Amino acid sequence: MTVHDDKRHDDGQRSESLRLGEGAQWDNRLRTSHCRRVDSRLERWLAAEDADDTAEAEGALAVLFSAWPNPLPRTDFAERVLIGAGLRPLPAVYPWWSRAVIAVCLLLAGLATAYVLPLVFNLVQLVAPSQLAGGVVQTFVGLLSRFDELLAIWRIGARMVAPSVLIATSPQVVLMLLALTASSVFIFRGLNLLLSPPRSSGYVQAH
């Protein structure tokens, strides 16, 4: 092969005469010094080009191209075009049933709150605020010198623990607390996801 215009450097890069654009990838793997076995279709085309037989060369090249697999569009290609053209609304990021679940959780959270609050109030009433405050103040004043004043806080706490355990172990309260926890988690995640900006879904806006 005779090269007239191209000056090949040792690293295989062409001269500026072939206008490489930015980011062009030069694939040196293909530039071997040994000849591969020539495909018969390629052979036919090259022979026709050698002979300057345009009709034969075009026929042979068409055969070669027909053996070259083409990319297939994705199955939702048409749908994405319709959305880009405004013929279909953008699909909701989260389907209707997920919103229904969040709504039910909100309802359960409301019910759970209404049910649990009276129990919480009952628990609080076991230890009146004035008694608790008094014990803390007394303890704070005589903290260093009167060790037994510390026991006042301990006794108040002990008084709270037993009834709390009793209430907390009742099945209804346990279930409601679990439902409340689950509902809270769902609500938090649901609101977080609904209010956050949609992720890129590959829809093209024509420019």
Add this chain to the structure above:
Amino acid sequence: MSRRTEPGQRSRRPTPTDDELVVGSLGGSTEAFRLLVERFQRPVLSVIARMVGDRSLAEDLAQDVFIKAYRKLDSFDRQRKLSSWLFKIAHNTTLDHLRRSQLDTVPLEATSSHGDDSWEVLPTRDEDGPERRAEHAQLMSGMSAALGRLPPHYREVLVLRFQQGLAYHEIAEITGLAMGTVKVQLHRARKRLAKELAEAGFAPPGRWQEEKPRKRHKGSVTTGTGDP
């Protein structure tokens, strides 16, 4: 264009023609436009993919083409072939992209004829064993790389002529060139592609000679070594 009925669809309505789909789309039928897209998505995507060398980019550009086509559908001359009009939009869109990217050559794209459902699976020839199929796959990769090294206008005429099987006048209409220019560019593009493949080792050494510059004669097809 006559109605087409596909095999196995005798009991269903015949396949609408391109003109019917255009009329339906202009009348506001989403289904008509969807059928239109499905009918031409593969050829449009194929042409763009060969031009830009990147499948996912080609999909984005192809979507862009159809969206623009929808918006300009009322200006489409129904006397023309719809495919040519779509290829024209694809031509403009792709060249705009290449100009913006300032790319004359495009990177090698991965092609596979098996084990990947995003590519066509073509029937293999009876005489092809596993070794020959591997060599063929390598040749196709080489073709892809060689095509990517050609200037965009050479790439385009080769793809339109040999991949899509378009006539010279159709290519002239799509590219906006004179028919004589299309023939010259095709000639040069073929020679250049052959040279690229030979230099990549897909032809025997010494088999392909670099073309010698010839003097231009009025009215004849001439060849040169460089780009016009």
